[in-house]
Amino acid sequence: MKNKNTPWTGVAILIAFVLMAVALYGALVFSPEEKQLGNTIRILYVHVPSAWIALVAFGIVSLCSVLFLWKRNLKWDTLARSSAEVGLVFTSLALISGSIWARSFWGWWWTWDPRLTSTLILWLIYLAYLMVRSYATEESRGARYAAVVAIIGFVDVPIIYLTTRLWNLAHPPPTVARGALDPIFVWVLMVSLAAFTLLYIILLTRTVEQKNLRREIDQLRQSLK
Amino acid sequence: MENLGYLFAIYTIVWAVLFGYVWVLLLRQKQLRRELESLKEALRAKK
Amino acid sequence: MSEYLGKVGAIIWKDILSELRTKDIVTSVLVFTVLVLVIFSFAFEPESEVIRLLSGGILWVAFTFAGMLGLSRSMAAETDKGSLQGLLLCPVDRDVIFMGKMAASLLFMLLVEAAAMPIFLILFNLPVFLPSLALVALMATIGFAAIGTIFATIAANTKAREIMLPILFIPVAVPVIIAAVKATGVIISGEPLSTARSWLLIIAAFDAIFLVLSAFLFEFAVEE
Structure with a gap:
């Protein structure tokens, strides 16, 4: 078994480290306080990227699920499953940081804000996706079931967003004045987004690799019996 | 300024979770490697 | 078209016959629903005004759980007796x-709801005749049945089916539940139905989208 630590993985990890450090510096030191948000703007530098990865990861889960059901190539299923595992971590981070941000800015932990609600449901759908696999009687069945769940979930999330939007039109939520952010905040946010995206890609490829390794080991073990 | 506590909490949680996750991945990787080695050993012994 | 409906009708008829013989689903689910409603009426004072505001939520919590119970019993009966295999061998398309x-699950759920609704209205001191509530219940139940049937099929083939169905079903059903609760609230508070128009539209859109999607994806849930 060859060591798949190709040179670019090392380079990517190095770049991710540097980007993370820059993003951290930008978020905690470089970025000034925002007029309305004050210091809570610094929370958004980790919250927004986590939420972004939560969405991207789920997009990839759904896309790969469609490809898996269509082409029946296990590699799509492996990619979908790995993306779901990494995505669940980032969705949890988005939820936790979102809730704490709400507490620090609005004064309560939870409100039925459309984005907060859709993220929570997205988190539950991720959970359902991963659980249906582990409870399936066979691996191949679990893969199919999970793909079905992912596709239904992908269609469902926008509907949830619309529904909670409508709900909040009836009961106006506390809103942040969404004026144009100063370019400086946008720049820090961009660096943060880049760092998180790269981190996601690295974690994703590592997880995929591990799953492939796992399968190889299982096959070897089978042939040994 | 009372917001700084929340700020601190979030950065602690986020970094703890991320490091923890990477840690788990690394551990898993190491375990897989070890398993593979022992399997190869067993294969060689069989031959 | 009529041939298609005939085939669908044959399957519905099969389920009705089996239900008439075993009385497996409707009776037990109805008893369950009534129990849930009774527990809620114990938990809150039925005379207070607050209960009017909460009653929509109570009704739909009860119907959601009842729907899942009915769906899981209906699909479990198919897989346990191996009759799903027989059904799949029929020379008809998966959809x-x-x-x-x-449709069979929908019918059973509607029967349960029709019987439970008067009990709900009486327990919570609401006007006994609310025809527009029946419309909301019908529409929301179609959505429940659409996603519930495919998820119950999946759940019935997993190791922990009782817990798997809620885990799959509830997150996806959230839009219908929210919209149904809101529409019910509008009706109970005596406002005209047109106030609830956008909620009804959401349920209708959900029904249409997931009927088509679930029918299409069902093939992947039952394939061997």
């Missing part, structure tokens, strides 16, 4: 089977 099972 015909889906539509048949969906």
Whole structure:
């Protein structure tokens, strides 16, 4: 078994480290306080990227699920499953940081804000996706079931967003004045987004690799019996 | 300024979770490697 | 078209016959629903004004759980007795089977709801005659049946089916539940139905989207 630590993985990890450090510096030191948000703007530098990865990861889960059901190539299923595992971590981070941000800015932990609600449901759908696999009687069945769940979930999330939007039109939520952010905040946010995206890609490829390794080991073990 | 506590909490949680996750991945990787080695050993012994 | 409906009808009829003989689903689910409603009426004072505001939520919590119970019993009966295999061997398309099972579950759920609704209205001191509530219940139940049938099929083939169905079903059903609760609230508070128009539209859109999607995806949930 060859060591798949190709040179670019090392380079990517190095770049991710540097980007993370820059993003951290930008978020905690470089970025000034925002007029309305004050210091809570610094929370958004980790919250927004986590939420972004939560969405991207789920997009990839759904896309790969469609490809898996269509082409029946296990590699799509492996990619979908790995993306779901990494995505669940980032969705949890988005939820936790979102809730704490709400507490620090609005004064309560939870409100039925459309984005907060859709993220929570997205988190539950991720959970359902991963659980249906582990409870399936066979691996191949679990893969199919999970793909079905992912596709239904992908269609469902926008509907949830619309529904909670409508709900909040009836009961106006506390809103942040969404004026144009100063370019400086946008720049820090961009660096943060880049760092998180790269981190996601690295974690994703590592997880995929591990799953492939796992399968190889299982096959070897089978042939040994 | 009372917001700084929340700020601190979030950065602690986020970094703890991320490091923890990477840690788990690394551990898993190491375990897989070890398993593979022992399997190869067993294969060689069989031959 | 009529041939298609005939095939779907045959599957519905099969489920009705089996239900008439075993009385497996409707009776037990109805008893369950009534119990849930009774527990809620114990938990809150039925005379207070607050209960009017909460009653929509109570009704839909009860119907959601009742719907899942009915769906899981209906699909479990198919897989346990191996009759799903027989059904799949029928020379019909998978979506015909889906539509048949969906319509049968829908019918049973509606029967339960029709029987439980008067009990709900009485327990919570609401006007006894609310025809527009029946419309909301009908529409929301179609959505429940659409996603519930495919998820119950999946859940029935997993190791922990009782827990798997809620885990799959509830997150996806959230839009219908929210919209149904809101529409019910509008009706109970005596406002005209047109106030609830956008909620009804959401349920209708959900029904249409997930009927088509579930019928299409059903094939992947039952394939061997």
